[in-house]
Amino acid sequence: xxxxxxxxxxxxxxxxxxxxxxxxxxxxxxxxxxxxxxxxxxxxxxxxxxxxxxxxxxxxxxxxxxxxxxxxxxxxxxxxxxxxxxxxxxxxxxxxxxxxxxxxxxxxxxxxxxxxxxxxxxxxxxxxxxxxxxxxxxxxxxxxxxxxxxxxxxxxxxxxxxxxxxxxxxxxxxxxxxxxxxxxxxxxxxxxxxxxxxxxxxxxxxxxxxxxxxxxxxxxxxxxxxxxxxxxxxxxxxxxxxxxxxxxxxxxxxxxxxxxxxxxxxxxxxxxxxxxxxxxxxxxxxxxxxxxxxxxxxxxxxxxxxxxxxxxxxxxxxxxxxxxx
Ligand code: COA
Numbered sequence: 437x438x439x440x441x442x443x444x445x446x447x448x449x450x451x452x453x454x455x456x457x458x459x460x461x462x463x464x465x466x467x468x469x470x471x472x473x474x475x476x477x478x479x480x481x482x483x484x485x486x487x488x489x490x491x492x493x494x495x496x497x498x499x500x501x502x503x504x505x506x507x508x509x510x511x512x513x514x515x516x517x518x519x520x521x522x523x524x525x526x527x528x529x530x531x532x533x534x535x536x537x538x539x540x541x542x543x544x545x546x547x548x549x550x551x552x553x554x555x556x557x558x559x560x561x562x563x564x565x566x567x568x569x570x571x572x573x574x575x576x577x578x579x580x581x582x583x584x585x586x587x588x589x590x591x592x593x594x595x596x597x598x599x600x601x602x603x604x605x606x607x608x609x610x611x612x613x614x615x616x617x618x619x620x621x622x623x624x625x626x627x628x629x630x631x632x633x634x635x636x637x638x639x640x641x642x643x644x645x646x647x648x649x650x651x652x653x654x655x656x657x658x659x660x661x662x663x664x665x666x667x668x669x670x671x672x673x674x675x676x677x678x679x680x681x682x683x684x685x686x687x688x689x690x691x692x693x694x695x696x697x698x699x700x701x702x703x704x705x706x707x708x709x710x711x712x713x714x715x716x717x718x719x720x721x722x723x724x725x726x727x728x729x730x731x732x733x734x735x736x737x738x739x740x741x742x743x744x745x746x747x748x749x750x751x752x753x754x755x756x757x758x759x760x761x
Pocket of ligand 1: 464465466469470473474549588589590592651652653654656657660690691718748749750
């Protein structure tokens with residue numbers, strides 16, 4: 437039997453740190469409010485010249501190095517992102533060229549903050565169907581460029597970064613199961629309204645600040661807590677594993693209260709939950725691969741451990757992957 441295994445991970449975040457105290461000078465907020473409501477203390481902000489593809493490139497090089505795989509060996513590149521360098525061409529194509537991954541086909545995948553989990557599941561199914569090859573799966577974002585820095589309800593939540601994983605076929609267990617879902621009925625809860633076919637860019641859309649993230653935080657919060665539990669239980673059921681088999685739980689890093697509520701509902705103890713939201717805020721599709729890379733490099737995941745990844749986000753979308761390391 438063949439499995440798709442994670443061969444190496446990498447991540448990259450911009451140098452510039454924006455703390456809650458910095459935000460106190462920008463909007464009517466406080467470190468106390470942000471910390472108690474979200475768990476976030478600081479986030480990274482891309483420089484004007486720092487694009488999503490640049491962050492993706494650094495993360496990808498680190499993942500390739502860790503996997504000891506050359507760019508020419510990659511067959512498929514998928515970039516999960518809601519902040520591509522441009523609407524087209526895809527950020528994945530820009531990354532493919534920058535890496536010199538000449539053999540790879542490349543495309544972006546837009547599934548909100550679930551982008552990396554969706555991309556991982558698609559890559560796994562593709563490699564299994566082909567019966568050969570290697571894929572580079574990336575989650576990369578520069579959300580600071582689509583955040584409304586006058587809107588205190590959203591600007592305190594998001595940050596920039598990228599994470600990547602090289603995956604390939606092996607004869608030992610790797611990705612044990614994946615589970616993906618979507619509900620476009622909740623599309624209006626988290627959206628960027630203007631700039632495409634529904635509302636092309638105009639003076640009016642710019643004036644009304646419609647090129648920025650709009651979110652109904654309360655509704656997204658309730659959805660998130662429910663869906664993290666549901667997706668986790670479903671992927672465990674598919675893999676015929678239980679919560680007790682999970683060595684490390686890596687949920688999407690949006691808000692510490694969502695993470696803690698979901699972990700409590702699942703009965704996962706605190707020491708098995710990976711949290712780095714305090715350092716980066718919500719980096720959308722980059723959050724899970726950055727966390728996975730930090731967990732792996734810091735020794736929190738060891739050979740044979742079972743890791744549960746769970747994402748949720750705009751769409752609405754959700755997804756989980758159960759991986760044996
Ligand atoms: N600083 C200070 N006050 C703020 C604030 C800020 N940055 N942002 C909002 N407030 C205010 C609100 O205006 C509101 O004031 P009011 O009661 O006078 O109207 C008050 O704080 C409470 O707002 P509320 O929205 O009820 O807070 P909350 O406890 O629900 O927390 C979120 C808000 C956004 C942190 C929370 O809903 C959340 O995390 N939602 C999920 C968001 C998410 O994860 N999105 C990405 C999904 S991928």
